[in-house]
Amino acid sequence: MTDSRIPTARLGVNGPEVGVQGLGCMGMSFAYGPSDAGESRATLERALELGITLYDTADAYGAGENEKFLSPFFKAHRDELVIATKFALAIHPDDPTKRIIRNDEPYLRQCVEASLQRLDVDAIDLYYMHRRDVNIPIEETVGVMAELVREGKVKQLGLSEVTGAELRAAQGVHPIAAVQSEWSLFSRDIEANVVPTARELGVTLVPYSPLGRGFLTGSFAKAEDLTADDFRRQQPRFTGENATANAALLEPLHTVAESHGATPGQIALAWVQQQATVHNLPVIPIPGTRKPGRVQENAAATRIELTEDQLSLLEPIAAKVAGDRYADMTFTSAGRE
Numbered sequence: 001m002t003d004s005r006i007p008t009a010r011l012g013v014n015g016p017e018v019g020v021q022g023l024g025c026m027g028m029s030f031a032y033g034p035s036d037a038g039e040s041r042a043t044l045e046r047a048l049e050l051g052i053t054l055y056d057t058a059d060a061y062g063a064g065e066n067e068k069f070l071s072p073f074f075k076a077h078r079d080e081l082v083i084a085t086k087f088a089l090a091i092h093p094d095d096p097t098k099r100i101i102r103n104d105e106p107y108l109r110q111c112v113e114a115s116l117q118r119l120d121v122d123a124i125d126l127y128y129m130h131r132r133d134v135n136i137p138i139e140e141t142v143g144v145m146a147e148l149v150r151e152g153k154v155k156q157l158g159l160s161e162v163t164g165a166e167l168r169a170a171q172g173v174h175p176i177a178a179v180q181s182e183w184s185l186f187s188r189d190i191e192a193n194v195v196p197t198a199r200e201l202g203v204t205l206v207p208y209s210p211l212g213r214g215f216l217t218g219s220f221a222k223a224e225d226l227t228a229d230d231f232r233r234q235q236p237r238f239t240g241e242n243a244t245a246n247a248a249l250l251e252p253l254h255t256v257a258e259s260h261g262a263t264p265g266q267i268a269l270a271w272v273q274q275q276a277t278v279h280n281l282p283v284i285p286i287p288g289t290r291k292p293g294r295v296q297e298n299a300a301a302t303r304i305e306l307t308e309d310q311l312s313l314l315e316p317i318a319a320k321v322a323g324d325r326y327a328d329m330t331f332t333s334a335g336r337e
């Protein structure tokens with residue numbers, strides 16, 4: 001394991017150079033069971049030492065708690081890193097345990113002010129629409145997001161889980177720096193439309209859940225391995241017979257890992273990274289971890305190159321995955337393509 005900094009890639013056509021792997025910070029406050037704040041802080045510091053400069057959060061992660069948790073780290077290193085956050089997942093007015101999607105101007109303006117306040121920064125470097133509200137034309141929402149850029153509140157715009165057509169429509173209003181969507185050895189639906197559109201328009205791909213939410217590392221094998229409040233217990237591919245069938249798909253990943261003297265997680269990350277070459281566009285995955293040793297392991301994957309034979313061995317996996325990425329796929333790009 002070397003301590004040298006990871007390579008860089010450009011975030012959007014005229015955007016900053018960032019480490020070619022970012023850090024997903026969601027699990028530090030939300031979705032994946034209990035976290036140790038001290039260990040999470042050590043993970044952030046270790047990531048920066050390794051050259052990881054794109055940090056991913058959202059207002060929805062712990063109802064603002066994740067942004068608040070990250071704020072001291074961001075402020076201490078403001079000139080060294082790029083802050084990405086998101087809006088669009090609102091608390092349901094009748095049931096605070098549920099979320100609804102909102103892309104309207106009053107809501108968006110309220111969100112950006114709240115995120116700026118929680119983060120305690122003058123501007124957000126990359127502001128994503130987290131989910132698409134199909135009742136509002138995307139041009140309208142991106143028009144308001146573009147106003148935020150002109151007002152200096154936001155530097156670059158991003159979209160999450162949009163279709164190829166939605167990305168194209170948005171780009172007609174304002175340059176989109178990045179699309180953040182799920183992309184891994186287990187989740188390849190965006191390769192049909194979103195990836196080719198992003199390549200054509202010069203948009204950077206930011207794959208989320210590149211470790212298949214941890215399943216590809218072997219850190220859990222089924223829903224029952226997770227704490228009762230863990231979000232992954234609701235995901236069809238990790239429950240019952242689906243989980244058993246999907247665990248059996250990992251064998252080629254283990255074979256390739258052995259031949260590199262690497263972990264399966266590192267090979268999963270190397271595969272996503274190498275999609276930059278396969279599809280000819282910038283790709284900056286954001287694996288999530290709360291452990292310094294794991295961020296180091298994940299960063300080291302940026303130096304692994306898979307051979308054509310190894311890529312071929314891994315190629316059939318995604319088509320065989322049992323169960324959807326989410327229980328409700330209507331709010332994903334694949335659900336609307």
Ligand SMILES: NC(=O)c1ccc[n+]([C@@H]2O[C@H](COP(=O)([O-])OP(=O)(O)OC[C@H]3O[C@@H](n4cnc5c(N)ncnc54)[C@H](OP(=O)(O)O)[C@@H]3O)[C@@H](O)[C@H]2O)c1
Nearest residue numbers: 024025026208209210211212213214217287288289290294
């Ligand atoms: N735009 C969206 O809709 C959306 C949706 C989901 C996620 N995201 C973003 O994408 C980021 C990454 O996605 P994700 O966290 O869902 O999934 P992921 O990166 O595929 O996997 C994260 C899981 O893998 C574990 N892990 C990480 N590195 C590991 C290693 N080297 N060995 C063993 N286990 C390891 C983590 O556990 P520990 O934390 O305990 O290390 C965590 O449980 C999130 O943090 C979030 O910022 C965005």
